[in-house]
Amino acid sequence: MVAAGPALRRCFGAAADRLAEEHWNARPLLVRAAERAAEGGRASVHDLLSPVDVDELLGPRALRTPFFSLVQNGTPLPRSGYTRRAVAGNQQLADLPDSERIAAAHAAGATIVLQALHRTWPPLQTFCSQLAEDLGHQCQVNVYITPPGAQGFKPHHDTHDVVVLQVDGRKHWTIHPPVVELPSKSQPSTRLGPDPVGGRAPVIDTVLEPGDALYLPRGWLHSARTTEDRSIHLTVGLLATTWADVLGDAVASAGAEDVALRRALPLPGALSPEEVKEFRAAAQRWLDTLDDDAVHRLAARRQAGAVPPEPVPVLAQDEAVRTLTAQRPLRPRRGTRARLTGGGETVDVVLPDRRITFPGWLRPALEHVLAAERTSASELAAVGLDPDDALVVLRRLLRESVLLPAGEQV
Known part of the structure; x- marks a missing residue:
């Protein structure tokens, strides 16, 4: 059995350890928030996104299309009906959210879709990066805010696996086995005709409560509808390498x-x-x-390559390069895919787009730096590097964005 990583365990608790052998690419997995909490995990997912965060994204944060859209009865609504114009510097913008018109459309039954929030919302960016590391597959996040008594999409399948996390409210999910096993991007559910379910009984017919988590392999037919309550849920797309x-x-x-x-x-x-x-x-x-x-x-x-390079904190990085001391902790930048080659006269830190060359005798120190969760110039004495040489090496790796600051100076 493969032990699950922290993001996967965050979603499914102890059941995450069974995902690889029993569920991956095979069958759904549903874990209730109460089950996870009974094991000592978190019940709520509001630290990733909350209703207050949704209002912030559609208001003060001023997302731009295509990072938000409206859908009703499975049909996208025209952007001109819920966007507004504004000026930024000398640029005219025409794709900002008009919160008043979005509120009116939502009250009339439209689902609000926040797309690719792994690119714009820091908690989801961190969560997705960790989940990609756990799974070895790329991840993306969309958010669906559905008003009471509405259905965003009719029964369909996705061409990637998904993890659904119920954020707020409740939503009734109906799930049927696939018509096409593990469909590729060239096999969308639009090819299945107007009634892909065909009268078959559902495998899962249930209401997701806040904090519940559902894994669906690609190809499984699903639809979801709210009842008397609104719903906010995250759909984490798992863009599997085949x-x-x-x-x-x-x-x-x-x-x-x-x-x-x-x-x-x-x-x-x-x-x-x-x-x-x-x-x-x-x-x-x-x-x-x-x-x-x-x-x-x-x-x-x-x-x-499934884990995207972590954003560089531009100002903190500049400050760390200029003021680095022997005690300042640093850490490897997630997603850099740095590896070492050589070790005679020279050793190279190889990145996807370049090589950084050092004297070969530095290989043990570089191995330590790339493998350690945290390091500092003073700690490199354990691998035979004096503090001055260590500062030179670490400052170079900071400039190349291989390392990042790991907290305040101690």
């Missing part, structure tokens, strides 16, 4: 290993049976050379 993605990564390098796969297609005309046979043989030869280590490397690269 084996087809890994195969695509592998195939991209095939031409470098076999000249037969680098040959151009013949000039226009029907391919001969011999040419098709030669291609299939070359592809099979290449596939036979793809060893287990290569597959592990390709999958690991995809999983490492």
